[in-house]
Each structure stands twice: as C-alpha cells, then as structure tokens.
Amino acid sequence: MENARISGWQMFVITFFFTAGTTWIILPGKLISDAKQYSWLVCLWAMVYGLAIALLWLFLAKRFPGKNLIEIVTLVLGRWAGGLVALFYILYFTQIASWVTRNLSDFMNISLMPRTPQSVFHVMVLIICAYAVVKGIESIAMVTELLTPYLHFVFWIPVTWGVAREWDWQNFNVPFEFHFLNTFDQTKYLLGFPFMETVSLMMLFPYVHNRLKTSYLLGVFAAGTIMILSVLMPIGSLGVERSAHLVYPIFVLFREMQFTGFLEHLEAILAINILFVVCLKLSIVFYCAVLAICQLFGVKKRSAVAYPLIWFLSAYSLLFENIVMNVEWVDNYLFHYYALYGIVFPVLLLLVAWMRRMNHAPLSGGNRPA
C-alpha cells in the first residue's frame, strides 16, 4: 500500500467533491421532473440516508483499523470468497469511473462540442486522470484542496447574484399531489447515486491520520446540502415545468442569468468548473479501482494497472448508446445494484466478522496505515 497521509480537511474536500461530483449537474432536472417542487425534500431524506450508511461503513472500518475495504473483505471472508467479493468491488469502482467519464462526455457533447466524438473526451480525460492516479492519492488530495476555493468562488458569487435577481416564490406553487411512498419509489436512485457510491472512499480510510469520522460525515452532509440548493435554485429561478424538461438546468441558469448589465453568459465558467469537479471525482474513483486491483493481485506499480485501465474504461463508457438509455438504467436498476455494494456486502462482512469473533482493537490516534 502507498505510504501516504491525508489530513482531515483533505478527506472532507475529497468526500465533498466525490459525493457532489456529477450529481449536482446531472440530477436536478430529473429530480424536479419526478418530485416537482418537493425535490428538495427528496434530497433531504437522501442525505439523511447517506449519513446513516456512512455511519455503517465507519463502524465497519473502526473494527478493522488501518485496513481498507479490499483488505477487510479478504481478511473477513478468506482468500477465495473474499477474492470474489473484492472482484465485485473492483467491477463496481470501474463502473462508477466509466459512468462518470460518460457523464462528462455527454455534458460536453450536448452543451459545448456536439461534433466531437465522445470517445475523444473519454480518452483525453482518462489519460489525465491515470497520470494523477500514478502520482498518488496525496497529489489528488492536494489538487482537490487547491481547487476548492476557486471552484466555490466562481460558482457561488454569480449564482447567488443571478438567482437573487430571478427568484420567484410563485414557482413553488405548482399543482402537484405529494405522496411519500410514490415519490420515494420514483426517486430511490438518489439514495444510490451519489450516496452509496461513497463506499468507495473506504479505500482511502487508512490514509486519513486524523478526524476521519468528522471529515467523512461532514463531506456527505455538505454534498447533500449542495444537492438541496441545486434543485432549489432552478425551481426558484426557472420554474418547475421548465427545469423538469432541461437536461442540465444549472447550466441553463448560468447561460441565461445576467450578472450585471454587461456581464452575462457565464456558462463557460461553469463548464470549466464542471470539468474540474468531474475530473476530481474521476481521479478519486479511478484511484480506488487501481488500488483495489493492485492490492488484490499483489502489484506494487500503479502505472501497470492505471494506463491499461484507460482501454477498459473508455470502451465501457460507450456501452450506453445515449443519455436516455443511461437515465432508464439509473431509474430501473441503480438502487438495487448499488445496494449490493453499499448495504449487503458491508452487513455481510459485519455478520461474518461477528460470527468469527474477529474484532481488531482500534489503534489510538485514529486510522493509521498498518
């Protein structure tokens, strides 16, 4: 395992950008379409769910201090069963990485560069992220830390100004009957994406040398808050009907709002922001995938895994023919599929560990690499 150290603050920004990542740009339109003006409420209960399962993963990690997810799996379930589950997790991480890549190319294709083949975006972004992965998690954490002020500055100042000018409370008075169970069933994908994806960050837990629990939970909480704001802003400014029919309502909001009398069309700034945020998320999940493969197969050179993985990820991200197929898959299967990794396997690990009386006493001073 890499001999790296991540501070609590770095873990917080990593968790925040990983969780918010692609969600705040992709999901608002679909969420508003499914839950109308109550979509902020959906984000709220999804965030509570996200915090609850984060506590489950932290509880699991606390029983095996200094061990990451793959190490815990192989330790608890043994070489063969553990190896199989570890392979499942590797598939999971690579799938998330390829879907994030696809989300980015869809965005670039729909909003900015419609004539460029999507595979060009995939290969270019993946090469950069593979380089980041080879450099290590400390480099990724430092870049995330470095970009945090810029990303917030260029997003929040224009958006606060623009939304304040366009805000209309009447937009929340749309005829819609809210039924909790129906809405819950229609929007359960939000519980999976992004909140169950954060199980990937268990791969980084041993590197965090202080305040792991606080930074992880605060990261999930902050990302949930951003999700709530990301659905409130388009509803308040563009209205429910219009936002529900847009693929990227936040992007349209930036395109149409007037910052001042002469400064408008700020969507280019947002596009760069999205590019940064998605690359950060991709680098993190790519790192988790590479680390998992290296640990399972006992390989020390990350470059021997990271660069060939570009082949696999760039092809996998093309499997959805279009964004509609992607949305349908998310609607029908995502929650159940993610539940396997976010709930079933962790609970299984806790049960087997309990049955085998495996209880590794926590080290003092937080989670340190063994």
Add this chain to the structure above:
Amino acid sequence: MTGLIALFVVFVAIGAFFLSKDKNGTGRDYFLFIAITLLGALLWGSLIQRRPIDINQLIGDILDRLV
C-alpha cells in the same frame, strides 16, 4: 479493426518496454498489464463490430430476474 489491433500491439510493446526498465517489476505486473489491456481491447472490438459485450444490460437482466 486492424487499427485497433495495431494500437493494441504498439501499446503493449511500449508498456512492456517501460515495465522492463523497472528492476523491481515482477511477472504479475506484466500479466496484469496485458490482461487489462486485452479486456479493454476486447470491449473496444465488440463495440467496433457493433455487437457490444453490454455488461450494463447483463446486470439489468440479472436484476430483473432477482428483484
């Protein structure tokens, strides 16, 4: 398809060259490097032949039967 095979050969050759320069490199490094590249190349080949190995669809079908 020919281009894909050529790219695969060039990529593996360059990768093997760089791996061989590292004195701490093991056989596992070579094996994984070639295996992952081969998996990716197979997936690319299936896409080029318009008969994709659609893992998403496969997962969907399995979930349809289970849930």
